[in-house]
Amino acid sequence: MSMIDYVQARKLLDDAIIAAEAFLLQNVKLPMQQDIRNCCKIVFSSNTQAYREVLLGCTVARILDKSINIRQPYIDQGPNAFSGRTLDEKVVNPFLHDKRIPSTRGPYLSVFRRSVQFDLSIREGLRDKLGYDAFLKVIGYLEVISDDLELENFLQYLLYNFVEIREAAHIQLYKPQRLSFEQFDTLISGLLATPSGGRLPVFLVVAAFRKVKTFFGLHDWSIAWQEINAADTASG
DSSP: OOOOOHHHHHHHHHHHHHHHHHHHHTTOOOOOOHHHHHHHHHHHHSSOTHHHHHHHHHHHHHHHOTTSOTTOOSGGGOTTOOOHHHHIIIIIHHHHHHTTOOOOSOGGGTTSOSSOOSSGGGGGGOSOHHHHHHHHHHHHHHTTOOOHHHHHHHHHHHHHHHHHHHHHHOOOOOOOOOOOHHHHHHHHHHHHTSOOTTHHHHHHHHHHHHHHHHHTTOTTOOOOOOOTTOOOOOOO
16 A cells, blocks of 8 residues: 655645635636646536545645555555545545635545446446546546656646636625615515525524614623424423
8 A cells, every 4th residue: 555645745735726826816727738628627517526526636646656556546456556535534625625615525435435446447336427537537647647747737727626616606795784674675575585494584583683682782681592493392
């Protein structure tokens, strides 16, 4: 089994994303050969997020140790296999969460379980076969690269795509100005008309009582409520 320095792996990601974020901020498109660019586009648009998360881990593993067989993410698969799950749990997943990048709880707990290898043998059991085909194409590209600079550039390219996903998912909220009675009526009516399993009416009532408490300085008030599905207290 090949051993990975997880501290070094995290530093590699932290350094690379700084460059990726800077390129995105400057609207600089990173160069990449067209067929791999097309495959990455498919991977990153796939509903199977595990593909891109595993691809990131494989890229890190390839950079740190070129003797690793990145198609074998389980240590019992051969002398050059690595622990993809450990790399994900110790480095990749915490990194994605720290950088507020949408991610799963772990690709090796969902899609790539039970000592699978990254080859065509598992294709039929996967939901997004087109995405997996693109994933395999990129894995094939990675495993023949030996130049460190080329690998690091590819890592930046991957992270550029991850940052794009984060920015697309980020919705900036603005504090509203003072609302008129008509606007309050529209807002509250819209909320009450929205199916919520009873939650929105509770939120509105609690918010109203909290506002009354604050406005009138009723510091001795204690506003309590119960969960929607909580059972009523038995009587009698």
